[in-house]
Amino acid sequence: MxxxxxxxxxxxxxxxxxxxxxxxxxxxxxxxxxxxxxxxRRVGIQPGAPAPGVAELVGDQRGAVLLFLSDGCRTCRDVLAAASDWASGRSFEGPVLLALYAGQVPEAAPGATLPAVGHRPDLFDSYDAIATPFVVAVGDGGLVLRSEPVGSRGELLELLDTLYRGQVRSAS
Structure with a gap:
């Protein structure tokens, strides 16, 4: 060849x-x-759905903002600090803000004054909080208003200001 x-x-x-x-x-x-x-698919529990276990966490008195956080997550610490600032700076009776952890609650961060609940991976599953920080806003009737991940303290403050626009909060 x-x-x-x-x-x-x-x-x-x-x-x-x-x-x-x-x-x-x-x-x-x-x-x-x-x-x-x-x-x-959409992440998080659908708006309008009943919020599982919210009465056990905050009672039936008013709405709640549930912050799903992770220990060791810097963005989670920033979001927690922003939520604490927002809660302490408001001049109205607003929702209960609560930090939730799948594992143990970390040592208190400086300036973080929100109540925290640990060892609740069941709530992470129920609310389909697959990433942290994740925020679920629950209305007075126990129904989910918003459910979404937040990537910064600015996003959280924007979400809170949007949900509670009619209520004044002091600037901090």
Whole structure:
């Protein structure tokens, strides 16, 4: 066999392998276009749903803001401090703010004055709080108003100000 013949055979083998790869890619694109992949689901308990265990945590007197936090999470500590500032700076009777931990409650952070409950992984599951910090706002009737992860203290304050817009809070 001479050089030209072996080059032609190697070229045809390469073309066949490339055709197989392209046909596999086309099959995957076809499956994706048919909707084989589900759209991402919403995280957290649906607004309007009853808030599980909220009466046991804060009683039936008024609404609540549940902060799902993790020990060792810097953003969680920032959100906790912002919630403490917001709670201490308000001039109205607002919701009960409560910090929840799946494990042990960490040592008190400086300036954090919110009550905290530890060892409640069941609530993380019930509220579908898959990431921390996660905030669930519960209305006076025990129904979920908002349920979403927050990534900064600014996001938390914006959420609280949106929910309690009609009620004045002092700037701090």
């Amino acid at each position: 001479d050089f030209v013949t072996s080059a032609l055979i190697a070229s045809w083998v390469a073309i066949c392998l490339l055709a197989l790869v392209v046909s596999g890619l086309i099959r995957q694109v076809h499956q994706l276009s048919k909707g084989a992949v589900r759209p991402p």
